[in-house]
Amino acid sequence: MTSGKQKIIWSGIAVLVLIYALFPVASILSTSFKAPSDLTSGKFLPSSGASTLENYQQILVGDAQGLFLSALRNSIGIALIATVIAVVLATLCAYAIARLDFPGKKIVLTTALAVSIFPVISIVTPLFNLWRNIGLYDTWLGLIIPYLSLTLPISIWTLAAFFRQIPWELEQAAQVDGATTWQAFRKAIVPLAAPGVFTTAIIAFFIAWNDFVYGISLTSTESARTVPAALAFFTGASQFEAPTGAISAAAIIVTIPVVLLVLLFQRQIVSGLTQGAVKG
Amino acid sequence: MAAITLKNIVKKYGDGFPAVNDVSIDIADGEFVILVGPSGCGKSTILRMIVGLEDITSGELMIGGQRANDKAPRDRNLAMVFQNYALYPHLTVFENIAFPLRLAKGKHQEEDVQRLVTEAAAMLELTDHLQRKPANLSGGQRQRVAMGRAIVRQADAFLFDEPLSNLDAKLRGQMRSEISQMQRRLATTSVYVTHDQTEAMTLGDRVAVLKKGELQQIASPRELYEQPVNLFVAGFIGSPSMNFLPASLEGNILSTAIGDIEISPEKADKARDRPVILVGVRPEFFEDASLVEEHKLHHGSTFTAELTHTEWLGNEQYGYINFDPAPEVREMLNSLARDMDADELRPQVVVTLDAASKIRGGRPAELWLDTRRLHLFDPKTGENLTLDAEEGARLTAEANAERAEEIESARQVAAG
Numbered sequence A: 001m002t003s004g005k006q007k008i009i010w011s012g013i014a015v016l017v018l019i020y021a022l023f024p025v026a027s028i029l030s031t032s033f034k035a036p037s038d039l040t041s042g043k044f045l046p047s048s049g050a051s052t053l054e055n056y057q058q059i060l061v062g063d064a065q066g067l068f069l070s071a072l073r074n075s076i077g078i079a080l081i082a083t084v085i086a087v088v089l090a091t092l093c094a095y096a097i098a099r100l101d102f103p104g105k106k107i108v109l110t111t112a113l114a115v116s117i118f119p120v121i122s123i124v125t126p127l128f129n130l131w132r133n134i135g136l137y138d139t140w141l142g143l144i145i146p147y148l149s150l151t152l153p154i155s156i157w158t159l160a161a162f163f164r165q166i167p168w169e170l171e172q173a174a175q176v177d178g179a180t181t182w183q184a185f186r187k188a189i190v191p192l193a194a195p196g197v198f199t200t201a202i203i204a205f206f207i208a209w210n211d212f213v214y215g216i217s218l219t220s221t222e223s224a225r226t227v228p229a230a231l232a233f234f235t236g237a238s239q240f241e242a243p244t245g246a247i248s249a250a251a252i253i254v255t256i257p258v259v260l261l262v263l264l265f266q267r268q269i270v271s272g273l274t275q276g277a278v279k280g
Numbered sequence B: 001m002a003a004i005t006l007k008n009i010v011k012k013y014g015d016g017f018p019a020v021n022d023v024s025i026d027i028a029d030g031e032f033v034i035l036v037g038p039s040g041c042g043k044s045t046i047l048r049m050i051v052g053l054e055d056i057t058s059g060e061l062m063i064g065g066q067r068a069n070d071k072a073p074r075d076r077n078l079a080m081v082f083q084n085y086a087l088y089p090h091l092t093v094f095e096n097i098a099f100p101l102r103l104a105k106g107k108h109q110e111e112d113v114q115r116l117v118t119e120a121a122a123m124l125e126l127t128d129h130l131q132r133k134p135a136n137l138s139g140g141q142r143q144r145v146a147m148g149r150a151i152v153r154q155a156d157a158f159l160f161d162e163p164l165s166n167l168d169a170k171l172r173g174q175m176r177s178e179i180s181q182m183q184r185r186l187a188t189t190s191v192y193v194t195h196d197q198t199e200a201m202t203l204g205d206r207v208a209v210l211k212k213g214e215l216q217q218i219a220s221p222r223e224l225y226e227q228p229v230n231l232f233v234a235g236f237i238g239s240p241s242m243n244f245l246p247a248s249l250e251g252n253i254l255s256t257a258i259g260d261i262e263i264s265p266e267k268a269d270k271a272r273d274r275p276v277i278l279v280g281v282r283p284e285f286f287e288d289a290s291l292v293e294e295h296k297l298h299h300g301s302t303f304t305a306e307l308t309h310t311e312w313l314g315n316e317q318y319g320y321i322n323f324d325p326a327p328e329v330r331e332m333l334n335s336l337a338r339d340m341d342a343d344e345l346r347p348q349v350v351v352t353l354d355a356a357s358k359i360r361g362g363r364p365a366e367l368w369l370d371t372r373r374l375h376l377f378d379p380k381t382g383e384n385l386t387l388d389a390e391e392g393a394r395l396t397a398e399a400n401a402e403r404a405e406e407i408e409s410a411r412q413v414a415a416g
Helices: A004-032 A054-060 A065-099 A105-117 A120-134 A140-165 A169-176 A181-210 A213-217 A227-233 A244-274 B043-051 B093-103 B110-123 B139-151 B169-186 B197-203 B221-226 B231-236 B265-270 B327-339 B389-415
Strands: B004-012 B018-027 B032-036 B058-063 B078-081 B157-161 B189-194 B206-211 B214-219 B243-250 B253-256 B259-262 B277-281 B286-288 B301-306 B309-312 B316-322 B348-354 B364-369 B375-377
Touching (some): A065 A140, A105 A140, A140 A181, A140 A213, A169 A181, A213 A227, B018 B043, B032 B043, B043 B157, B043 B189, B139 B169, B169 B389, B206 B221, B206 B231, B243 B327
Parallel strands (some): B032 B206, B078 B157
Antiparallel strands (some): B004 B018, B253 B259, B286 B364
């Protein structure tokens, strides 16, 4: 058991880490409520009376609406589709890796790892040329494909590790207990595998959602530009005015779904990462 | 309740290697049969074929008089306890035990499920833990949940796959006696796989000893111990294991590396005309000659040997005699050791002495050997030359009678 003193030390460390991690978020949040004239005040909070929703209005219903809302739609659509494809493919692949013995199993895993450590920036130029030639430039599919190369490897690795821990004997136990093959899978294996698949899906979604390099390089119009890329195209009211406030507001809006997802599913994520300990 | 019959069962894997080869076992209704052998002997494979998790390559499996070769596991109505329990981690203890009942849709009302699970839990002392998850239970409790899941439905037979091997020694002893009592109380046919011979000897009505997929002998524990059919069974059953001494026979005298032993003419006759025979002597057949009672002395033979050292255990002591066998005999002893999963059979004789014995290592000592009980083996075939089949059959019949009696008295206790 931890003594009182240890608890205090750990709480202290936790607070430090939280401040370190959340200060930028808090700073952006407060900036998003600042009026343009207030941006350079050098104060953390908006000056009293100057707090404003102007920035949010600008991106949701104002000038920047076209730019932001279409980007939001693209981001959600592309990230979701990439996640679904990645998780479905990775589940099948990881199942095979965890349960079957076939030649080339190692190669699949090493290849996946090699792909994931390849720097994105080195592929983006050839990809740009290729996409332009075959007509994938500035389309959803043109982003979904490179996103799969980011999300698939990590999904395969996490799911394979997860599936290896599942005691597959349970399937047999359930059959002996009177289940059909399908019932055994559904009642004994799916409840155990679901948290892992879920955790992987969330990780994959974040990766696709947060990407900037592909988003900015492989798109040129609203038809496929994602939010991280769109933020770079915000302009101020005049060329002498920085769009900092609007960018902050947009950043807050795209952070919300991520935070919501984690808050809603944190129990599943945690149990996904810890469940599987069955043997004694 | 059902009898299980295995008729010439063979299991071959893809490479054609027979993991189980021509095994026939008759398991009577209510009997407790143990499958024992070193790892890789096919014991678990047999169990998994009975329950339906492995296909049977050839041969016939009958459960309750019906051919079950091609039945799905769920249609065989057998209950199995797995080595690592195979509990459903996402379900509570209650739901784990209720799982088979819930699968049999429409068969059980909710009240029935409640009642059956509560009864099973009470029997296994799990009542306080019904709402907990398996991850929060100790090894022994998980083991009990696994058994609860097996006994909650009226299965035709229980199958145990090394159920105690994950428990520590103390708990293992306790669970062993619980399994034994439970089986007697329920009188359900049981097949139990283990590599632990203590479990085999204490639990089984009959024990089937397997080696490399072949059935060596199936008999009551006492018959296995006293009338083993061959070298392998003799060496595998018993701890410390039986000593094997190479010897040559002249007249009625066996001359061995540790001294000359006189045996009865009847025994000697069965082993004549062989250049070398192996004498199988259990450690407890020896005794300090000075401590043997007068009237027993003439049943055995006295000889002088030098012990290297002794180990005093309180209730008895072990003494060790080294000997130097001929190379071909040494080779044979080593291959026997490999069969039994040991690295090497040391050319050493273990003797059990009375705790009061003053014999110590390094000095010549007078030892007495009970020659009535020793066995002579053919070193080439491993066959037991002095096997007394009648005596063996008598021992097993005795065990069967005891079992019937125990089940009857358990029924009366349950009824009254």
